Structure formats: structure tokens, C-alpha cells
Amino acid sequence: MPVSRPYISTGALTMTHPLSIGPHAVTPPVVLAPMAGITNAPFRTLCREFSGGKGLFVSEMITTRALVERNEKTMQLIKFDASEQPRSIQLYGVDPATVGKAVRMIAEEGLADHIDLNFGCPVPKVTRKGGGSALPYKRNLLRAILREAVAGAGDLPVTMKMRKGIDDDHITYLDAGRIAVEEGVTAIALHGRTAAQHYGGTADWDAIARLKEHVPEIPVLGNGDIWSAEDALRMVRETGCDGVVVGRGCLGRPWLFADLVAGFEGRTGDFVRPTLREVADVMVRHATLLGEWIGDESKGVVDFRKHVAWYLKGFAVGSEMRKRLAITSSLEELRAGLDELDLDQPWPVGAEGPRGRTSGNNRVVLPDGWLKDPYDCSGVTEDAELDTSGG
Numbered sequence: 001m002p003v004s005r006p007y008i009s010t011g012a013l014t015m016t017h018p019l020s021i022g023p024h025a026v027t028p029p030v031v032l033a034p035m036a037g038i039t040n041a042p043f044r045t046l047c048r049e050f051s052g053g054k055g056l057f058v059s060e061m062i063t064t065r066a067l068v069e070r071n072e073k074t075m076q077l078i079k080f081d082a083s084e085q086p087r088s089i090q091l092y093g094v095d096p097a098t099v100g101k102a103v104r105m106i107a108e109e110g111l112a113d114h115i116d117l118n119f120g121c122p123v124p125k126v127t128r129k130g131g132g133s134a135l136p137y138k139r140n141l142l143r144a145i146l147r148e149a150v151a152g153a154g155d156l157p158v159t160m161k162m163r164k165g166i167d168d169d170h171i172t173y174l175d176a177g178r179i180a181v182e183e184g185v186t187a188i189a190l191h192g193r194t195a196a197q198h199y200g201g202t203a204d205w206d207a208i209a210r211l212k213e214h215v216p217e218i219p220v221l222g223n224g225d226i227w228s229a230e231d232a233l234r235m236v237r238e239t240g241c242d243g244v245v246v247g248r249g250c251l252g253r254p255w256l257f258a259d260l261v262a263g264f265e266g267r268t269g270d271f272v273r274p275t276l277r278e279v280a281d282v283m284v285r286h287a288t289l290l291g292e293w294i295g296d297e298s299k300g301v302v303d304f305r306k307h308v309a310w311y312l313k314g315f316a317v318g319s320e321m322r323k324r325l326a327i328t329s330s331l332e333e334l335r336a337g338l339d340e341l342d343l344d345q346p347w348p349v350g351a352e353g354p355r356g357r358t359s360g361n362n363r364v365v366l367p368d369g370w371l372k373d374p375y376d377c378s379g380v381t382e383d384a385e386l387d388t389s390g391g
Contacts, residue, residue: 019219019243021056021114022157022186024086028264029243030055030232030257031189032250033223034090034116034161037306041081042289046282047250048084050272051257056088061118064093064102065385078111086113090161092121093145094131094384100148107154115153117145119162119176122195124365129384133163133195134366136176141377146183157186161223161245164207166364167196170371173207177215187219189245195364199248199357209239221245227353228256229263229271248356252310254282276315277343283311284335291331298329314350317341 019029032039032047037060044057059078066074080087089112093099099117106112119142121132136142149158160180165171173190180188190211192203203224212220219242222235232244250256255272262270274282286307291300308326317325321337328334367384 017242019187019221021086021159021219022155024056024114024157026056026243028054028261029221029236030260030264031221031243031245032057032257033189033245033247034058034060034118035247035251036060036121038251040077040290040293041079041084042286042293043254044084045081045289046254046286047257050255051261053083054261055257056086056114057084058088058090058114058116061090061092061121063386064091064095064098067091067102068098068105080112088112088114088116090116090118091149092118092126092131092386094129094135094141094380096141096144096148098385099145100152103149103152103156103158107152107156113156115149115156115158116189117149117158117160119160120189120191122163122198122362122364126386127195128365128367129386130367130370130380131384131386134166134364134370136162136172137166137170137370137374138377138380139172139175139179140375141380142176143179143183144377146180146185150184158184159187159189160185161189161191163191164194164204166366166371167194173211174214177211177220181215181217185218187221187242188215189221189223191245192222192224196362198362200362205235205239208235208241212240212242219243223247225354227355229259232260233263248354251356252307252313253351253355254286273347275343275347276341276345279311279315280338280341280343283307283338284331287331287334297331301329301331301334304334310355313355314348314352315341315345316348 019026039058039060048057062074062077078089089106091102093102103115106115118132119136126132127134162173162176164173177188190208192205192207205222208222221243222239222241223245226232226235226244226246227249235241235244259271287301287304290303291297294300305326312322325337328337
């Protein structure tokens with residue numbers, strides 16, 4: 001889309017070592033974080049288009065049990081556009097054997113070029129099974145899963161994404177990082193929050209720096225509170241991390257990846273600040289892509305509804321119109337509603353900064369007795385696997 005590009009001053013950043021995920025060079029070192037219900041093929045397409053095909057774009061979380069059982073919804077979620085290279089899948093699993101089967105399936109059937117393992121999800125339906133951000137507390141279980149995954153992946157690189165720990169009293173990221181190195185993981189992404197923080201408070205970038213010092217053998221990517229290209233550049237400068245993983249900052253703003261590429265390449269005059277008209281065009285394209293992907297225009301528009309508030313953040317759009325746009329069920333209805341707005345509005349200052357979930361200080365839901373012993377994992381079985389995908 002055509003965009004307004006006012007000059008915004010920021011310093012260029014030269015990476016000492018280009019980021020490589022196995023055989024895949026990621027230049028600039030920018031990764032789209034897996035987000036349940038968000039980072040499906042249509043959204044990845046938008047982000048990749050704005051980046052000019054640069055960066056790495058990971059699928060939403062796929063549960064290993066559902067993949068192994070070839071769940072219909074899951075097989076749809078792992079479909080990649082022909083232009084996606086490399087193809088990256090994020091897997092969630094608790095049982096080493098099931099994770100191993102899923103990874104071997106991906107490798108043997110050529111379903112992806114890169115596998116990321118989820119040890120960072122803080123939502124209760126995941127942690128109550130011992131998965132996501134709860135799992136690294138069980139050191140031996142983590143090691144067993146990583147060992148099975150790396151062995152099953154063959155030549156495919158295996159990476160992992162994690163949080164600092166369960167809460168401030170149960171910090172795991174340094175131990176987990178060392179285990180990852182020992183088991184052959186290619187790179188680690190660290191979200192600088194605990195599971196208890198969810199998405200509240202401020203991400204601890206110092207933890208990212210400590211992890212980088214602790215595991216200098218492999219790339220460390222930083223995640224948390226990257227709302228702009230300036231934030232990404234600052235994170236790399238302050239922590240020494242090898243790249244950034246961007247999640248909530250791109251909600252309703254896929255052109256953030258154009259900013260990130262421009263920032264890392266030193267093209268400070270190329271930051272995207274679209275008018276509402278340009279944003280509306282992206283909204284319609286996003287909804288259209290979803291309909292094509294699902295195979296039903298109406299279902300695509302319904303799935304798009306969750307994105308409406310993020311796209312319109314900061315613009316002068318009345319509450320009634322916001323509600324109306326959030327219940328549309330056809331592309332014609334969506335376009336007609338958008339056309340009633342003052343589409344000449346410039347990019348608003350209020351659109352910058354945090355977006356998405358911000359809740360924090362939550363009690364982490366864990367399996368009974370989970371915290372008694374950080375090494376005993378005898379109570380974890382394949383029954384702990386989720387049977388559906390999407391986080």
C-alpha cells in the first residue's frame with residue numbers, strides 16, 4: 001500500500017554476527033512471535049510483504065498430539081503459502097515421545113524447514129498440564145523433550161522460546177539455557193517476564209543480557225516490550241542479544257516489520273506512518289486473505305473481528321462505529337463501514353506504545369505438586385498433551 005513516511009531519526013545498528021537459524025540466514029534479525037489465533041498464514045503473509053520478505057515468521061502454536069493424530073484443524077494451521085521460506089512451525093508438547101513423533105513427522109514429510117518449541121505460554125489451559133512456561137522447572141523433562149526433538153529433526157534446526165520462570169521464586173531460564181546448549185538447540189528466545197507476570201509490568205531486558213552471557217555458544221533472541229523499531233534497536237544495544245522476537249507490538253500493525261527492517265538497515269526515513277485510509281485498505285486485505293485461507297468469506301471476516309480494535313487504535317472512530325465494525329460478517333459490510341470514517345486522518349500519536357494483553361500478577365495454574373521437586377517428572381504422561389492447537 002502507499003504510505004506516508006515522515007523522517008524519524010534513529011541510529012543504524014550493525015550486527016557483529018548475522019543471525020543464523022541452522023542453515024537459514026535471518027537478515028535483519030527479526031522474528032514474528034507465534035501468537036495463538038493470530039500468526040496464521042494470512043497474517044504472516046501481510047507481515048512478510050511489509051518486510052520485503054526479510055525476517056522469520058513462525059506459525060501459531062501447534063500441539064504435538066494433534067499433529068501426530070493429523071487433526072483436521074491442525075493440518076490446516078500448518079499449511080504454508082508457497083512464498084514462505086523458510087517455513088517455521090512452533091510446537092507445544094509435554095510428553096517427550098509425542099514431541100519426538102511430531103518432529104520426525106515434520107522432518108520426514110517435509111512439512112517445515114525450522115521447528116521452534118514452546119516453553120513460554122502462560123495461559124492456564126497450558127500450564128495446568130505442565131506445559132508452556134511451567135515446563136522448564138522440570139529440568140529432566142525439559143532435557144528429555146529437547147533430546148527427542150533434536151534427534152528427530154535430522155537436519156532441521158530446533159529452537160526454543162521460554163520465559164524467565166514460573167514466578168520470582170522459581171526462575172529457570174539460566175538452567176534451561178544451559179540444558180538447551182547441551183542438547184543441541186540452535187537458538188533460544190527469551191521473553192523477559194515470568195509466567196506469573198503474563199503480559200503485565202515491564203519486561204526484564206537485563207535477564208536477556210544475562211542469558212546471552214550464560215550461553216555464548218548459540219544465538220539468543222530477546223522478546224518483550226518491543227513496540228517500535230527504536231525499541232528493537234535499543235534492546236540489541238542494551239542486551240547484546242542476536243536478534244528480536246516481536247509479538248504484541250505488531251497486532252493491528254503488520255507494517256511494523258517494514259519499520260524493523262528499515263531500522264536495522266539504517267534507513268531512518270522509511271518508517272511507516274499510514275493514514276486511516278491506508279490502514280483501512282490493509283484491514284480489508286487482511287479479512288480477504290483470512291476468507292481465502294478458511295475457504296469462506298463470512299468466516300474470514302468473523303475471524304478478522306478480533307483485529308479491528310488493534311488496527312483502529314488511536315484513530316478518531318466513535319465507539320458505536322467500532323462496535324459496528326467488530327460485528328461485520330462480509331467484506332462488503334466491512335468496507336462500507338470503513339468508508340464512513342474520516343479516512344484522511346494521519347497516523348495518530350495514540351497508536352504508539354503497548355497493545356494487546358497487559359494483565360499481570362496472576363497465579364500460575366500448575367499440576368498438583370509440580371513445585372515439590374524440579375527434577376522429578378514421574379507424574380507427567382502423554383495424557384498431559386493437549387489435543388487441539390492454537391494456544
